[in-house]
Amino acid sequence: MSVGICVEPPAQHGPVPRTHFAVRGYDLAATLDSGQAFRWRAGPDGSWTGVVRGCWVRLRQTSDGIGAEAALPLRHWHWLADYLQVAVDLDAVLATFPPDPPLRAAVRACYGLRLLRQEPWECLASFILSSTKRIGHIRQIVERLCERFGEPVAVPPGERPAYAFPTAERIARLNARALRACGMGFRAPYLLETARRVADGRFDPAALSALGLEAARARLCELPGVGAKIADCVLLFALGFERAFPLDVWVQRALREWYFPRQRVRPAALRAFVETHFGPHAGYAQQYLFHFMRTGAGRASGRAPCPGGAR
DNA sequence: GTCCAGGAGCCAT
DNA sequence: ATGGCTCATGGA
Helix, strand or coil: CCCCCCCCCCCEEEEEEEEEEECCCCCHHHHHCCCCCCCCEECCCCCEEEEECCEEEEEEEECCEEEEEEEEEECCCHHHHHHHCCCCCHHHHHCCCCCCHHHHHHHHHHCCCCCCCCCHHHHHHHHHCCCCCCHHHHHHHHHHHHHHHCCEECCCCCCCCEECCCCHHHHHCCCHHHHHHHHHHHHHHHHHHHHHHHHCCCCCHHHHHHCCHHHHHHHHHCCCCCCHHHHHHHHHHCCCCCCCCCCCHHHHHHHHHHCCCCCCCCHHHHHHHHHHHCCCCHHHHHHHHHHHHHHCCCHHHCCCCCCCCCC
């Protein structure tokens, strides 16, 4: 199966199992807990534990960046720097946003939120499991899937066991009943068939990065259980298509309340709007609107007609 | 009990 | 093209 853009697994037996990335404007908690990835667990000390490319990782926000530790000494960390996108100049991205009040309010409230660069297969499989599920439930399903079918990975002494995300080959050998037992319901046959296509080479998610946005989206939509929204999540969160704009219920709610209050806007009109309004990093703007709506202005069905003031 | 969730597929207009 | 219905599951 394909492994993604940063191709090598982390080489082991290097000097030390920890490192530090110097980076400004990085809100680690917002980034790891904003519904793009589903495997990060918050510790009581504010650290975050997860598995990236089959490697146990603990991350910590520091005064001048992000600290990382692994279970084993590693020779290099660029796979993690790539995943976290620490080299991205966030301010340069934000400078391309249109200066409208709702987006400004979202950026002010969520500054430091980043897009991750995830592994294509894990991202694709996870978002097939995401449809009409809350983020907490998605985490739960993914965790069960990894515990049951993922390879155990090395963890530091005393840590709870951790597992790699199961490969497409592993899932392709299962049946829908075993998958359903993870709690994924009607999504089981979707994941199974997609895993089969990836495992036998009919579909290579990582290869889509060589295509244009429209062609890559069309290819993803050929997969069972993948429509425009899930396709855009994979394009944005794993393949680096920063114009991809997942239009889920939260973002649609944000757009209707903040950009088209008291109007009847059809989904096609929303689609047309986001494709022209938000610019070359529209997907980044989408993530700010999504996180802002979920955590701030729009929560508890709070009426937030126009965050950021008059329009 | 009722509602809803980072939707998609299918069928009737 | 567009709107409605159904799919399975769990938490509020």
